[in-house]
Amino acid sequence: MNSAKHPIQAVQRTLDIVDVLKEKREARVTDIADELDFSKGTIHCHLATLEQNGYVVKNGQQYSLGLQFIDLAHHATDRVDIYDITRAEVDKLAAESGEMALFTVEEHGEGICLYKAEGEDAVQTELYVGYRNKLYHTAVGKVLLAFMPEERREEIIRETNFEQITPNTITDPGELRAQLTEIRERGIAYNHEETIQGLVGLGAPIRDQDGTLYGAVSLIGPVSRMEDERLTEELPKLIRRAVNIVEVNITSL
Amino acid sequence: MNSAKHPIQAVQRTLDIVDVLKEKREARVTDIADELDFSKGTIHCHLATLEQNGYVVKNGQQYSLGLQFIDLAHHATDRVDIYDITRAEVDKLAAESGEMALFTVEEHGEGICLYKAEGEDAVQTELYVGYRNKLYHTAVGKVLLAFMPEERREEIIRETNFEQITPNTITDPGELRAQLTEIRERGIAYNHEETIQGLVGLGAPIRDQDGTLYGAVSLIGPVSRMEDERLTEELPKLIRRAVNIVEVNITSL
DNA sequence: ACTGATGTTTGGCACATCCAAACATTTAAT
DNA sequence: ATTAAATGTTTGGATGTGCCAAACATCAGT
Numbered sequence: 001m002n003s004a005k006h007p008i009q010a011v012q013r014t015l016d017i018v019d020v021l022k023e024k025r026e027a028r029v030t031d032i033a034d035e036l037d038f039s040k041g042t043i044h045c046h047l048a049t050l051e052q053n054g055y056v057v058k059n060g061q062q063y064s065l066g067l068q069f070i071d072l073a074h075h076a077t078d079r080v081d082i083y084d085i086t087r088a089e090v091d092k093l094a095a096e097s098g099e100m101a102l103f104t105v106e107e108h109g110e111g112i113c114l115y116k117a118e119g120e121d122a123v124q125t126e127l128y129v130g131y132r133n134k135l136y137h138t139a140v141g142k143v144l145l146a147f148m149p150e151e152r153r154e155e156i157i158r159e160t161n162f163e164q165i166t167p168n169t170i171t172d173p174g175e176l177r178a179q180l181t182e183i184r185e186r187g188i189a190y191n192h193e194e195t196i197q198g199l200v201g202l203g204a205p206i207r208d209q210d211g212t213l214y215g216a217v218s219l220i221g222p223v224s225r226m227e228d229e230r231l232t233e234e235l236p237k238l239i240r241r242a243v244n245i246v247e248v249n250i251t252s253l
Numbered sequence: 254m255n256s257a258k259h260p261i262q263a264v265q266r267t268l269d270i271v272d273v274l275k276e277k278r279e280a281r282v283t284d285i286a287d288e289l290d291f292s293k294g295t296i297h298c299h300l301a302t303l304e305q306n307g308y309v310v311k312n313g314q315q316y317s318l319g320l321q322f323i324d325l326a327h328h329a330t331d332r333v334d335i336y337d338i339t340r341a342e343v344d345k346l347a348a349e350s351g352e353m354a355l356f357t358v359e360e361h362g363e364g365i366c367l368y369k370a371e372g373e374d375a376v377q378t379e380l381y382v383g384y385r386n387k388l389y390h391t392a393v394g395k396v397l398l399a400f401m402p403e404e405r406r407e408e409i410i411r412e413t414n415f416e417q418i419t420p421n422t423i424t425d426p427g428e429l430r431a432q433l434t435e436i437r438e439r440g441i442a443y444n445h446e447e448t449i450q451g452l453v454g455l456g457a458p459i460r461d462q463d464g465t466l467y468g469a470v471s472l473i474g475p476v477s478r479m480e481d482e483r484l485t486e487e488l489p490k491l492i493r494r495a496v497n498i499v500e501v502n503i504t505s506l
Numbered sequence: 507a508c509t510g511a512t513g514t515t516t517g518g519c520a521c522a523t524c525c526a527a528a529c530a531t532t533t534a535a536t
Numbered sequence: 537a538t539t540a541a542a543t544g545t546t547t548g549g550a551t552g553t554g555c556c557a558a559a560c561a562t563c564a565g566t
Contacts, residue, residue: 007302009522010263010554015306022328029513039556044514049260053268054361061513065329067358067365070383073326075275076318105320108307112320130323261554263523282544292525297545314532314544 013038014046018055018065026062073130080105080114082206082214085249087115089242090217094119096238097219102127104140104203105215106148109156111141114215123199123222136160136176137169139191139201143216145176146183147205153180168194188236193223200226204239208250217243266291267299271308271318279315326383333358333367335459335467338502340368342495343470347372349491350472355380357393357456358468359401362409364394367468376452376475389413389429390422392444392454393469398429399436400458400466406433421447441489446476453479457492461503470496 013036020032027035033043047063050056054068077083086103094101094117103115113131135141135156145153162171170176183189191201203218219235226235266289273285280288286296300316303309307321330336339356347354347370356368366384388394388409398406415424423429436442444454456471472488479488 007305008263008267008298010261011267011299011302012306013554014261014264014267015302015308018325022325025328025331030511040513041515041557042555045261045554046264048514049264049268052260053265055268057360064332065325067329067360067367067383068385069322069325069329070365070367071385072271072275072318072322072383074381074383075278076320076322078278079317107310107320112323114320114323128327130320130325130327132321132324262552263554266523283542293544294526294546295524298523301545 010046013042014050017043017046017050021056021063021065026059026064028061028063032063077114080215082246082250083114086206086215086217086246089245090115091117093117093217093219093238093242094122097221097235098122099219099221099225099235100125100127101242102140102203102218102220103215104144104218106135106144106213109135109159111135111138111144111216121221121225123220125196125199125220127220133195134160136162137165137191137194138218139189139203139220140216140218142176142180142183142189142191143203143205143218144213146180146189147207147211147213165195166193166197168192170194188239190231191220198223200231202226202231202235202239204236204243206243206246206250208247214246214250217246263299266295267303270296270299270303274309274316274318279312279317281314281316285316330367333468335499335503336367339459339468339470339499340370342498343368344370346370346470346472346491346495347375350474350488351375352472352474352478352488353378353380354495355393355456355471355473356468357397357471359388359397359466362388362412364388364391364397364469374474374478376473378449378452378473380473386448387413389415390418390444390447391471392442392456392473393471395429395433395436395442395444396456396458396469396471397466399433399442400460400464418448419446419450421445423447441492443484444473451476453484455479455484455488455492457489457496459496459499459503461500467499467503470499 016036017032020035021027029040029043029047033040047056051058055066057064057066090101090103098119098121100119100122101117102113104111104113110132113127113129116127116129133141135145145156157173157176164171187204189203193199199220200223201218201220203216205216206214217239219239269289270285273288274280282293282296282300286293300309304311308319310317310319343354343356351372351374353372353375354370355366357364357366363385366380366382369380369382386394388398398409410426410429417424440457442456446452452473453476454471454473456469458469459467470492472492
C-alpha cells in the first residue's frame with residue numbers, strides 16, 4: 001500500500017530534519033526532536049545516517065547542513081543547458097542597467113533563481129541563488145506562467161494560495177489570467193510593488209523556435225528609478241536583447 | 254540496535270538513489286533498480302517520496318535531481334562566515350594573476366571548493382563549485398592538513414587511501430608529513446603536477462589570530478607559466494595579500 | 507558531590523518497508 | 537493491426553526495521 005499518497009515515512013522524517021536544519025542553520029538533537037515531535041533516539045539515528053553520508057556536519061552538539069549539498073546543487077544545475085550562456089548575458093544586463101538582474105526557471109510550480117548579478121546601483125534584497133518563490137506575484141513568475149503550456153498553467157493557478165503580500169499583490173485568479181494574456185502579447189511582464197513595497201521588476205521569457213519555455217530573465221530596481229520611458233522602453237530593450245542572444249544559442253545545443 | 258553502524262536503511266537507500274541520479278544526471282526507475290539491485294516497486298516509492306518533497310524532478314520516465322538542492326546548498330554555504338569576503342578577494346586574485354583562483358574548506362576529511370574565479374588566462378579544468386577532492390594530492394589540501402589540529406590531521410592521514418594519480422603524487426604518509434612540516438614553516442603549499450600532469454598549484458591558509466583554520470586560497474595554472482620567481486615570489490605574494498585581507502576581517506565577525 | 511540537561515545506547519513491539527507478482531501503459535516489432 | 541516486450545505503477549502480505557520509552561553516559565552549572 002505504498003504510493004505517492006503514502007511516502008516512505010523514514011525518508012520523510014529525514015527530509016523534515018533537513019528542513020529544520022535549513023531553517024535553523026544549527027540545531028541540537030533535542031531542538032529537532034521538540035520541533036518535529038519525535039523521540040531523541042529517532043532523531044539521533046537519522047542524523048547519524050545523514051552524517052555518515054556527509055550530508056550533515058556535527059560541531060559539538062550542533063548539527064548543520066553539510067557542504068556536500070553544493071555538489072548536488074551543481075549537478076542539478078547541470079541539467080539546465082542554457083545556464084552558462086544565460087549567466088553571461090545576465091552579467092551584461094546587470095552591468096548595462098546598473099540594477100539587479102536575475103535568471104529564473106520554473107520547477108514544481110515555483111520560480112527558482114538560478115543566477116543573480118548585481119549592477120552598480122543594485123538594490124539589496126534577500127534574494128539568493130536557489131531562492132524559491134510563488135509565481136503569481138513576481139515578474140519572472142508571471143512570465144513563466146504566461147508562456148508555459150496552458151494545462152500546466154491552470155494546474156498551478158488552481159493550486160495557488162493567493163496571499164495579499166502588498167496592497168498591489170494580485171489575489172484574483174481572473175485578474176492574473178487577464179494580465180498573463182497581456183504579457184503574452186507584450187512579451188514583457190511587470191511587477192509593480194506586488195512583492196515588496198518600493199520594488200519594481202520586469203521580465204521576459206527565454207524560448208526556442210518551437211515556443212518551448214526555458215526560463216526567464218528579469219531586472220529589479222527601486223520604484224524611483226523604474227518609471228517612464230526607462231521602464232517601458234529602455235529596460236525592456238536591454239532584456240529583450242539579452243534574451244535573444246540566449247535564444248539564438250539554444251538551437252546549437 | 255540503531256547506531257552509526259546501523260544507519261536507517263530506508264534513508265540510506267534514498268541517499269543511494271540520489272547518488273545515482275547525481276552520477277547519471279537522468280535515470281529511469283529500472284535503471285536505478287538495476288544499478289542498486291532493488292525491486293522496481295521500492296525505487297518507485299523512494300522516488301515518489303523525493304519528488305513530493307521537491308528534491309527530484311520527473312520528466313516522462315526520466316528522473317533527475319531537483320533544483321531545490323540549490324536552496325540547501327545556499328543555506329549550507331551560509332555557515333561559512335568568511336564566504337563573502339573571501340569571494341571578493343579570490344576574484345581580485347584571479348584578475349591580478351590571470352590564473353584560476355579557488356577558495357576551499359575542509360569537511361569530512363575532504364577539500365570542498367566553495368568558490369572559483371577565472372582570470373584571463375585561466376586553465377580550464379573539471380573543477381566546479383562544490384567539487385570535492387582528497388587532501389593529500391592538492392595544494393589546498395596540503396595547506397588544510399598542515400594547519401589543522403594534529404590529531405585530526407593524523408586521523409585523516411590514517412584513513413587516506415593513497416593513490417598514485419600522476420608520477421608526482423605523494424603516496425607515502427611519511428613524505429606527506431615531511432612536506433606538511435615544510436608547509437607550516439613556509440606558509441605556502443605547492444602542488445607540482447600531483448593531481449594532473451601539466452598543472453601546478455599553490456595555496457595558503459586562512460587563519461585567525463588564535464591560529465584557527467578557516468579554509469585555504471589557491472591558484473592553479475599550467476606548468477609553463479608556474480615557474481621561477483613567479484612561482485616562488487610573485488604569486489605567493491599575491492596569495493598572501495589576499496589571505497591577509499580576509500584574516501583581518503575575521504575578527505570583526 | 508549533586509542536580510538537571512543533554513547525547514547516546516538498548517531492547518522489544520508494532521507496523522512500515524520491501525519484494526514478488528499482477529496490472530496498466532507505453533514502445534517496438536512483426 | 538496485432539503481438540510482444542519492456543516499463544511504470546499498484547497491491548497485499550511476510551519480514552525485519554524504525555520508533556519509542558527507558559536506562560545509561562556525559563557534561564555543565566550550583
